[in-house]
Amino acid sequence: xxxxxxxxxxxxxxxxxxxxxxxxxxxxxxxxxxxxxxxxxxxxxxxxxxxxxxxxxxxxxxxxxxxxxxxxxxxxxxxxxxxxxxxxxxxxxxxxxxxxxxxxxxxxxxxxxxxxxxxxxxxxxxxxxxxxxxxxxxxxxxxxxxxxxxxxxxxxxxxxxxxxxxxxxxxxxxxxxxxxxxxxxxxxxxxxxxxxxxxxxxxxxxxxxxxxxxxxxxxxxxxxxxxxxxxxxxxxxxxxxxxxxxxxxxxxxxxxxxxxxxxxxxxxxxxxxxxxxxxxxxxxxxxxxxxxxxxxxxxxxxxxxxxxxxxxxxxxxxxxxxxxxxxxxxxxxxxxxxxxxxxxxxxxxxxxxxxxxxxxxxxxxxxxxxxxxxxxxxxxxxxxxxxxxxxxxxxxxxxxxxxxxxxxxxxxxxxxxxxxxxxxxxxxxxxxxxxxxxxxxxxxxxxxxxxxxxxxxxxxxxxxxxxxxxxxxxxxxxxxxxxxxxxxxxxxxxxxxxxxxxxxxxxxxxxxxxx
Amino acid sequence: xxxxxxxxxxxxxxxxxxxxxxxxxxxxxxxxxxxxxxxxxxxxxxxxxxxxxxxxxxxxxxxxxxxxxxxxxxxxxxxxxxxxx
Numbered sequence: 001x002x003x004x005x006x007x008x009x010x011x012x013x014x015x016x017x018x019x020x021x022x023x024x025x026x027x028x029x030x031x032x033x034x035x036x037x038x039x040x041x042x043x044x045x046x047x048x049x050x051x052x053x054x055x056x057x058x059x060x061x062x063x064x065x066x067x068x069x070x071x072x073x074x075x076x077x078x079x080x081x082x083x084x085x086x087x088x089x090x091x092x093x094x095x096x097x098x099x100x101x102x103x104x105x106x107x108x109x110x111x112x113x114x115x116x117x118x119x120x121x122x123x124x125x126x127x128x129x130x131x132x133x134x135x136x137x138x139x140x141x142x143x144x145x146x147x148x149x150x151x152x153x154x155x156x157x158x159x160x161x162x163x164x165x166x167x168x169x170x171x172x173x174x175x176x177x178x179x180x181x182x183x184x185x186x187x188x189x190x191x192x193x194x195x196x197x198x199x200x201x202x203x204x205x206x207x208x209x210x211x212x213x214x215x216x217x218x219x220x221x222x223x224x225x226x227x228x229x230x231x232x233x234x235x236x237x238x239x240x241x242x243x244x245x246x247x248x249x250x251x252x253x254x255x256x257x258x259x260x261x262x263x264x265x266x267x268x269x270x271x272x273x274x275x276x277x278x279x280x281x282x283x284x285x286x287x288x289x290x291x292x293x294x295x296x297x298x299x300x301x302x303x304x305x306x307x308x309x310x311x312x313x314x315x316x317x318x319x320x321x322x323x324x325x326x327x328x329x330x331x332x333x334x335x336x337x338x339x340x341x342x343x344x345x346x347x348x349x350x351x352x353x354x355x356x357x358x359x360x361x362x363x364x365x366x367x368x369x370x371x372x373x374x375x376x377x378x379x380x381x382x383x384x385x386x387x388x389x390x391x392x393x394x395x396x397x398x399x400x401x402x403x404x405x406x407x408x409x410x411x412x413x414x415x416x417x418x419x420x421x422x423x424x425x426x427x428x429x430x431x432x433x434x435x436x437x438x439x440x441x442x443x444x445x446x447x448x449x450x451x452x453x454x455x456x457x458x459x460x461x462x463x464x465x466x467x468x469x470x471x472x473x474x475x476x477x478x479x480x481x482x483x484x485x486x487x488x489x490x491x492x493x494x495x496x497x498x499x500x501x502x503x504x505x506x507x508x509x510x511x512x513x514x515x
Numbered sequence: 516x517x518x519x520x521x522x523x524x525x526x527x528x529x530x531x532x533x534x535x536x537x538x539x540x541x542x543x544x545x546x547x548x549x550x551x552x553x554x555x556x557x558x559x560x561x562x563x564x565x566x567x568x569x570x571x572x573x574x575x576x577x578x579x580x581x582x583x584x585x586x587x588x589x590x591x592x593x594x595x596x597x598x599x600x
Contacts, residue, residue: 008521011594012563018592019525019561020552036594059596067525067592078527083590084573220589227529227586231558251531251586 011036018067022077038065044452046149047082049412050074050221051452054086063087074199080220101125133515134166139495141515143170143505146463148178148451155457159469164487169474169499170514172465175458176502178413178450181421188294188354188422189429193459197408197444203229204442207399207407209239211263211428212414216247219412219448227251239396241266243380243414256392262378264420265328267427268369270397274434275363279401281436289433291362292354296333297323299348300419301503308510321345328377332368351422400431406442407432413450465499474498524572524593525551526579528560534584541582545575558586569595 013032021034038057045052053072057065066086070077079086089095099122104112108125133141144162146155150173162171186193202208202225215223230236230251240252241263249255258266274280302320303309309317322344327337335341347353371390379389399405409432415424428445429438437443449455462469469486472479480494487493500508508514530538535555542548542562552561562579566572572593579588 007596008523011521011596012523012565015523015525015592015594016551016561016563019527019563022525022527022591023552023554023557023559023561034592057594064596065592065594068590077591079590081573081576081590084524084569084576084593087593087595088569216587220587224527224529224587224589228559231529231532231586247580250583 021070022068024076036065042069043086044151045079045083045086046452047085048080048218049148049448049450049452049454050219052079052083052221054079054083056087063090075221076225078221078224129515137513137515139166139168140170140497140499141513142166142168143172143500143508143514145502145505146171146173146458148173148175148449148454148458150453150457150461150463152453152457152461155453155461155463156469159462160487163468163474163483163494164489167493167495169465169495169497170505170508171463171499172502172505173451173454173458173463174502175451175454176464177417179416179447179454181418182416182425182447184352184422185425185429188352189426189433194455195447196439197446199225201408201442201444201446202226205229205406205408206233206235206442207237207239207405209241209396209399209407209409210248210252211241211409211411212243212418213410213412213448214242214246214248215410215412215448216250219410222410222448223248237399239399241396254392254395256389256396257380257384258378259380261418261420262374262380263415263418264424264427265332265369265374265377266393266396267424267431268332268366269371269374269393270400270431271427271434272366272369273394273397274401274431275366277401279403280434281403284436285434291357291359293357293361293365294352294354295347295350297343297345297347298351299345301348301351303507308507319345320348328373331373334368400435400437403435406440407437408442408444408446410446410448412448416447416450465501465504468494520567521594521596522567522569522572523563523565524576525591526562526564526576526588527591528562528579528588529586530558530560531584531586532556532558538582538584542579545578547571547575561591562588 014034014036017032017034036057038059040055040057043054043056045054052075053069055067055069056063066083068075068077068079098116099119100114101108101117101122102110102112103115144158146158158171162168183193199222208226238252239254239256240248241256241258243258243260299320300316302317306314306317322342324340324342330337330341371393375386375390375393379386399407409428415421418424432438432445438445457463460471466474468474468479468483472483474480475498480496484491484493505514539550539553539560543550547565549563550560551563564572564575566575576588579585
């Protein structure tokens with residue numbers, strides 16, 4: 001037998017064993033060596049927000065194999081199609097393997113072409129440019145735009161370099177873009193920025209509702225867990241709320257295709273149903289909840305100036321100043337829909353302000369969101385009948401309202417990058433809290449992360465403009481003092497002023513405050 | 516002597532139980548696939564796929580995902596040794 005053939009057979013037997021083992025069934029066995037005779041190291045896939053545990057196998061110093069880490073509590077030994085790329089990414093012909101510097105006539109020039117240089121030359125040039133601006137404009141002229149894909153050690157090094165070394169709090173991850181609305185809602189509803197659900201709720205629930213989250217393609221490992229649970233428990237029901245049919249629809253019991261933005265109205269309909277049916281968990285609500293509201297004339301977080309806006313952004317920018325209500329918005333706000341009311345956006349600077357209201361006021365607020373009103377507004381598939389869409393909405397409300405059913409609502413960027421993302425996150429908590437289906441095994445309102453280390457690194461290590469490690473804040477003197485003691489810094493080294501968040505950093509670059 | 520290139524992956528497939536036999540047959544017809552374990556009651560199949568390139572591996576997985584009745588098809592293990600090392 002040829003050597004190549006025998007190695008192939010050996011590999012095939014090992015891959016077979018790994019695949020059979022991943023089925024999680026003791027009844028089936030395979031006899032190959034799943035280690036494939038390789039040296040294996042633990043690693044993490046950083047291609048998406050799940051952050052699956054991987055095992056990377058090397059032979060003679062070259063990565064030749066990858067498999068899902070069976071010990072990882074999230075992906076439990078499987079990977080999605082992106083797993084194929086994890087090994088080969090190291091050997092891509094276009095991989096950047098050495099520093100490139102824009103140069104003209106042998107010198108650094110922003111308008112020059114990229115030229116390979118040594119690490120020494122790259123660092124010398126960065127140091128020269130950094131010092132030039134730092135001396136002139138001080139610590140707020142420099143910053144780091146980071147990522148929710150940072151590992152914990154990478155993020156910690158960035159915090160220490162920026163906050164302890166450069167004395168700037170201009171450090172912020174792109175996780176801000178993904179999750180600012182989720183975080184806003186966490187603070188508004190719970191006073192703290194952390195999700196309360198966990199992936200183990202998947203195997204404990206009997207109802208899953210995905211809202212603007214194509215988990216089958218974007219969080220496939222979690223979707224596989226949901227479907228394994230469903231195969232084993234036929235009573236489990238899946239609702240897929242989406243603006244278009246996607247792969248989650250294939251396995252969903254009920255697909256609800258709605259018009260973009262109308263998810264807010266659907267949540268209000270569910271809340272109205274819970275009120276009408278008196279399906280509240282009164283004990284939970286009395287013990288743990290208050291009813292609150294805030295301003296709705298808050299604009300959209302755009303800059304007041306149109307100097308930097310693209311033409312396509314101008315209409316949105318106008319809405320920063322005033323908004324003409326649609327007829328449906330007018331109905332919901334008890335205004336005359338025929339009058340085309342225009343609302344000046346007066347409270348943009350107080351978007352987070354909120355105050356307590358009595359339960360009666362809450363009931364009145366959701367009263368306009370009847371099934372007829374919401375179904376007409378939200379039906380997203382022109383080929384579907386209104387009666388069919390209404391029946392689906394009612395079925396959804398039945399599942400949220402039924403006290404015997406547990407339910408997990410999953411969402412991701414469909415909510416979190418919504419123009420009213422904070423509100424729609426808050427509405428999910430509203431319905432789960434009303435029914436007491438929150439922070440209990442099998443019941444959760446769960447904002448799926450967009451990046452694997454948006455919690456671990458960005459939040460807890462503190463790679464944000466307002467944070468320090470271990471959930472501490474730069475604005476609090478005792479937190480700065482503690483960080484300074486841990487970092488062995490002279491007192492008052494850490495800058496007490498919150499830095500620019502990532503969008504503000506972009507605006508600072510436009511304005512020349514950040515170099 | 517050069518070893519022959521090796522490119523083999525193991526795949527876990529979750530199947531709607533009512534469609535199990537139809538899915539099993541459809542996967543068996545895909546090029547380079549071999550079903551190495553099947554549990555109809557649990558709706559699970561273990562598949563080994565051998566293809567000449569990485570792109571064809573990924574395409575094969577996508578084709579499995581597109582079969583009606585397949586809830587999910589995901590990678591367990593992939594081995595690729597392009598040349599003698």
